[in-house]
Amino acid sequence: MEADIEKSLEVIDKMIELRLQLAALEEQIKTLQPHFYLACSAVSTDKIETPRATISRRLTAGKWLYSAPILQLEEQLKQQKQQFQKQNEPVEGREVIWAIRLTGGGD
Numbered sequence: 001m002e003a004d005i006e007k008s009l010e011v012i013d014k015m016i017e018l019r020l021q022l023a024a025l026e027e028q029i030k031t032l033q034p035h036f037y038l039a040c041s042a043v044s045t046d047k048i049e050t051p052r053a054t055i056s057r058r059l060t061a062g063k064w065l066y067s068a069p070i071l072q073l074e075e076q077l078k079q080q081k082q083q084f085q086k087q088n089e090p091v092e093g094r095e096v097i098w099a100i101r102l103t104g105g106g107d
Contacts, residue, residue, distance in 0.1 A: 019100050 040048060040055060048055040066074070 016100060016102070019102060023102060 040057070046057040
């Protein structure tokens with residue numbers, strides 16, 4: 001039993017280590033991203049093909065300013081969905097997950 005707990009703690013520690021590495025990679029990506037966008041714009045094409053990747057130009061989702069009647073309908077729909085969710089069980093989802101919040105210690 002103690003060996004199982006020790007092995008479980010090793011797995012947990014490995015997951016934490018990987019999450020720390022992921023956080024470091026995400027920070028590197030965040031820092032490089034503006035330069036990457038400038039480099040892609042400089043190439044001046046909608047698709048860039050390299051031996052390791054294909055990079056495609058895409059537009060982000062647009063935003064609209066809706067009129068009051070549309071916003072009112074949207075709010076009514078939101079309320080109806082909330083009521084439905086209170087009265088019915090989901091057809092999928094609700095899996096048990098374990099979340100890791102890094103605390104910054106342990107280096």
